[in-house]
Amino acid sequence: MSALLRAQWVVPIVSPPVPDGAVVVENGLIADVGPAHLLSRRHHRAQHIDLGRAAIFPGLINAHTHLELTSLGNMPCPAGG
Secondary structure, eight states: OEEEEEEEEEOOSSSOOEEEEEEEEETTEEEEEEEHHHHHHHTTTSEEEEOOSOEEOTTOOOOOOOGGGGGGTTSOOOTTO
């Protein structure tokens, strides 16, 4: 099953931003990126999901972390908390 994610902006890593863009995801992988009107025709069987005024950054991985808190992972919670 594939999904077509449509948003106000798609910001690819290696090309200019695409207004009213889309990203097609197949089996958890990015399969296509481009203008929504073109991808909608090319991938008409995909599940279409409109994200509205969002921006999609295909290929960008959220690497946000709090390394200073990793040692707290195995500590028990205080009573009542």
